[in-house]
Amino acid sequence: MLDIKRLRNNPDEIKIGLKNKGVNIDIENILNIDNNLRLLENQTDELKHKRNVVSKEISFKKKNKEDASNAISDMQKVSKTIKTNDVKIQEYKNSINKSLLNIPNTPHTSTPIGKSEKDNVVIKEVGEKKNFNFSIKDHLELAENNSLIDFKRGAKIAGSGFPLYTGEGAKLERSIINYMLDLHTTKHGYTEIIPPFMANVNSTTTTGQLPKFGEDMYYVNEDELYLVPTAEVPVTNIHQNEILDVKELPKKYTAYSACFRREAGSYGKDTRGLQRLHQFNKVELVQFAHPKKSYEVLENIVNNAETILKNLKLPYRIIELCTGDLSFASTKCFDIELWSPATEKWLEVSSCSNFEDFQARRGNIKFRENNKVDFVHTLNGSGVATPRLMIAILENYQKEDGSIEIPEVLIPYFGKKEIQKIK
């Protein structure tokens, strides 16, 4: 949520930011309502002040057995006015709040300006794309031949987009998750969390899924709960309505969660195999940072995520999203993409973003420094999502005989050096 004071004082700056993000929002209208609100609030505060004073006088009079009926009937009128004013004030506030919740964050000044993903900037490419001297298979065929994932039965159980990992496929998936969690906790200083996989309206509003993107989530009507689309939702809300001590910052959490996404409207787009799923596994990194340090923290998160891919010896690249491709809540964002040799495409496995105080305002997450209280900056990044990582491992580590080599760092977790071809 944007700061209403920023809206009052620098409306032009915000208009430019929103324009760069490709959205058009009537800020003047909000400012008008804000003006009316403050006017009425001032008047009403004065009435309330009067009521407080006179009520005390009434109390004294009654104690002294004096007549207070005039004052009381006066105050009856005042109270009536206060009541109607309060209703109006609440309407103004609701209206402003509703508008603010629907305004996206504005990009950081360093974010490259652009309209769509075509304008994203490649920051660097790391590792070499392997040259295979045999005809390679794609991850679907490999998963099938080695009995790692049973898409058909997954679909039978829940529908398409719900993969059924089987045997060594399940074990490899688990190995990947464990390896990532261990790296982040032992080498990168994160505290591990296992969060609820469902979240309420409040929590999903903090992170920005609600009110605009409710359609993207699975919703359990009876209990008014959303299945988490990412661990970012529960983990960011750990400190909802809290004031942290500045000494605690940055607070670093890593969490595994299953992620559930309806992916409404994306049918037929890169949906083969593991590319786009309704349920997938992800290890998430979340940090609560001092506002002055948050851009350093962003680099730190990118670095932590990157280390996974480096250690797995997979070719990857980092791109910076342009203003037009930035998500609703973020000011700056780096994606990490893995190379899929079979499809000759880059696959996004991580998205690392700074939200500055956007989520902190919605979730009321603050810190105290020298007796002053201010909103923290929240950041997160995938570290990383498993399905496309699985694609990259299977495809990049395949051998001519159809077996799949296990990346060195995963061997202690997987317990074997390779997966033998079965079919």
Added chain:
RNA sequence: GGAGAGGUGGCCGAGUCGGCUGAAGGCGGUUGCCUGCUAAGCAAUUGUACGGGUUUAAGCCUGUACCCCGGGUUCGAAUCCCGGCCUCUCCGCCA
């Protein structure tokens, strides 16, 4: 799911038959004094949000609101009434 108890400031904990309680008391924190150092002691200070005023600014002054949340009664509610949420205890069910 059934029965009962309860939700007060960073924490503990008082709050009378509604009025002078933003909230006693204690702990903790901060600052000052004291002290050879530490401990102890003494004193002061110590919530948040949103307005208004003032200052170059840190700040200061001032108003309103907040004692789980939302309504209601009343001139006036932490205190009374209704609804919700959460916690605890017992019973039931269950991985």
